[in-house]
Amino acid sequence: MKKTPKSLRLQLGLFGRTNTGKSSFLNMAAGQDVAITSSTPGTTTDVVEKSMELLPVGPVVFLDTAGMDDVSELGSLRIRKSRKILDRADIYILIAEPDIWTEYEETIFKEAGIRKTPVIVVVNKVDQKKPGELFLKKIKEKTEMVIFCSSINLEQRDDYINPLKEYIISCCPDDFINPPAIIGDLIPRKGIAVLIVPIDKEAPKGRIILPQVHTIRDNLDNNQASVVVKESEYPKILDKFKKPVDIVVCDSQVVDYMVKHTPENIKCTTFSMLFSRHKGDLKAAVRAVSVIDSLKDRDKILIAEACSHHPIEDDIGRVKIPRWLKEYTGVDLQIDTCAGRDYPDNISDYKLVIHCGGCMITRREMLMRIQKAKEAGVGISNYGVVISYLHGTLERVLSPFKDALWILQKGATNGIK
Ligand SMILES: Nc1nc2c(ncn2[C@@H]2O[C@H](COP(=O)(O)OP(=O)(O)OP(=O)(O)O)[C@@H](O)[C@H]2O)c(=O)[nH]1
Ligand SMILES: [Mg+2]
Numbered sequence: 152m153k154k155t156p157k158s159l160r161l162q163l164g165l166f167g168r169t170n171t172g173k174s175s176f177l178n179m180a181a182g183q184d185v186a187i188t189s190s191t192p193g194t195t196t197d198v199v200e201k202s203m204e205l206l207p208v209g210p211v212v213f214l215d216t217a218g219m220d221d222v223s224e225l226g227s228l229r230i231r232k233s234r235k236i237l238d239r240a241d242i243y244i245l246i247a248e249p250d251i252w253t254e255y256e257e258t259i260f261k262e263a264g265i266r267k268t269p270v271i272v273v274v275n276k277v278d279q280k281k282p283g284e285l286f287l288k289k290i291k292e293k294t295e296m297v298i299f300c301s302s303i304n305l306e307q308r309d310d311y312i313n314p315l316k317e318y319i320i321s322c323c324p325d326d327f328i329n330p331p332a333i334i335g336d337l338i339p340r341k342g343i344a345v346l347i348v349p350i351d352k353e354a355p356k357g358r359i360i361l362p363q364v365h366t367i368r369d370n371l372d373n374n375q376a377s378v379v380v381k382e383s384e385y386p387k388i389l390d391k392f393k394k395p396v397d398i399v400v401c402d403s404q405v406v407d408y409m410v411k412h413t414p415e416n417i418k419c420t421t422f423s424m425l426f427s428r429h430k431g432d433l434k435a436a437v438r439a440v441s442v443i444d445s446l447k448d449r450d451k452i453l454i455a456e457a458c459s460h461h462p463i464e465d466d467i468g469r470v471k472i473p474r475w476l477k478e479y480t481g482v483d484l485q486i487d488t489c490a491g492r493d494y495p496d497n498i499s500d501y502k503l504v505i506h507c508g509g510c511m512i513t514r515r516e517m518l519m520r521i522q523k524a525k526e527a528g529v530g531i532s533n534y535g536v537v538i539s540y541l542h543g544t545l546e547r548v549l550s551p552f553k554d555a556l557w558i559l560q561k562g563a564t565n566g567i568k
Pocket of ligand 2: 186
């Protein structure tokens with residue numbers, strides 16, 4: 152995490168009048184005492200920076216500023232430093248107190264408007280006073296992103312941090328949602344990837360599907376080669392290479408076949424693994440699968456497909472995964488399916504969500520679904536990870552992903568954490 156340069160971290164500027172609880176909010180978010188807090192206004196005199204990993208958002212840095220009581224202060228040296236943060240921050244987090252809305256808060260919104268920077272309002276100290284209707288109306292006119300918080304109440308941290316994460320995912324600049332590479336970082340430059348693409352009755356006529364197209368493009372962007380083969384030709388074509396190829400990737404449906412025909416010294420994986428990392432969180436998907444081992448009769452599973460234009464593929468989502476789940480667990484599960492916009496708001500009844508690769512939705516949407524599942528205490532995995540788990544090939548297809556492999560091998564798959 153330390154390696155990420157500052158500019159690649161999302162910069163979150165904490166603003167607010169003196170004593171509203173900016174530093175307390177930072178300490179609560181960080182889960183440790185980073186900034187000094189006190190009841191004496193003007194405690195923070197210099198900008199305090201705290202870098203952290205705010206999952207699933209990614210690396211962020213909180214910038215705790217010196218409070219300003221009235222805007223006339225904006226000229227002093229101390230305040231000038233805080234002002235610089237107005238330019239630097241990607242998102243402003245404005246810490247306010249119940250029923251106090253001054254020229255200062257107005258100024259922050261004005262500054263945000265000039266820079267087109269989103270503002271999340273934290274109404275802090277709600278343990279001392281319940282905010283009134285008029286005050287709330289005033290805030291709602293300015294932003295939908297409001298959190299009611301008591302920064303000294305650490306036991307409620309999740310109630311404050313979860314909406315914060317959701318708001319950040321929804322409003323942060325595209326650059327921070329930009330996904331990690333698909334395949335380019337897994338093999339060296341000039342490396343060779345063999346892609347196994349079944350051409351069966353499910354393959355679209357005359358073309359190959361999006362994940363395959365994107366993978367080839369990513370190889371090209373990284374000065375690598377993709378060799379695209381049908382599974383029937385794979386072993387013979389692999390034999391033609393004088394040296395081992397750098398990676399083999401297949402469609403989840405032929406994963407057993409690929410594993411069988413790929414020598415141990417060659418990394419191999421599936422398009423699902425590549426896209427689970429690219430679109431969402433592969434590690435979370437791996438953690439979630441352990442739930443399968445503790446499923447009982449009548450437990451509910453949700454199988455979700457992101458797009459509605461080819462709704463739950465009969466074969467995979469509706470037939471094969473349910474059948475394999477049943478064979479593996481030996482219990483009578485209640486399996487629901489949903490496609491496109493049908494994705495339910497409340498998923499807390501489910502023991503596990505098995506999501507498609509999400510090639511038709513944005514990473515932002517996928518991260519939001521992962522975050523909401525986490526809040527509901529429900530593990531969220533995906534087709535490919537589950538299929539490989541049920542077939543006993545997950546360890547092999549995680550070979551290119553050290554972190555996710557570690558989670559599986561250490562048995563750190565405790566469901567939802
Ligand atoms: N009751 C209550 N007190 C709070 C809360 N948050 C912060 N405080 C208290 O308010 C005082 C000011 O908190 P700080 O975090 O230092 O405030 P700040 O905005 O960083 O202040 P400056 O750095 O001086 O601008 C401290 O005594 C905190 O303990 C809260 O949610 N509820
Ligand atoms: Mg402070």
